[in-house]
Amino acid sequence: MLHRRNDPHRTPRDCFDPPALGYRSKWQASVMRTGFAKRCITLGWKIAYYSKKAGLTQEFLAERCGKSVNFIGQVESPGTIRGVSLETLFKIAQVLKLQPSKLLEDD
Incomplete structure (x- = not known):
């Protein structure tokens, strides 16, 4: 209230x-x-896109990043606003074999 x-x-x-x-x-x-909600959602979409493009499952990505499958699902879901720390962003980018900036840049 x-x-x-x-x-x-x-x-x-x-x-x-x-x-x-x-x-x-x-x-x-x-x-x-x-006002960063839209950026968090876009980041999640990019993670989901590049994961799918690489043929990786949420389970594999979660295991390699040291996070739970639930966490990765929340990040990738556009219905849930879930940000990530820089450390987690770097780990995800490393698993996806991308530069972290690729996940953050505006398209």
């Missing part, structure tokens, strides 16, 4: 409650606020 800025009864949690806003985590909500 969001409260007015001058409400004397508000708590820090009241000011920003991700589940009440429909987000799973504070990180996901921050991605939405900063």
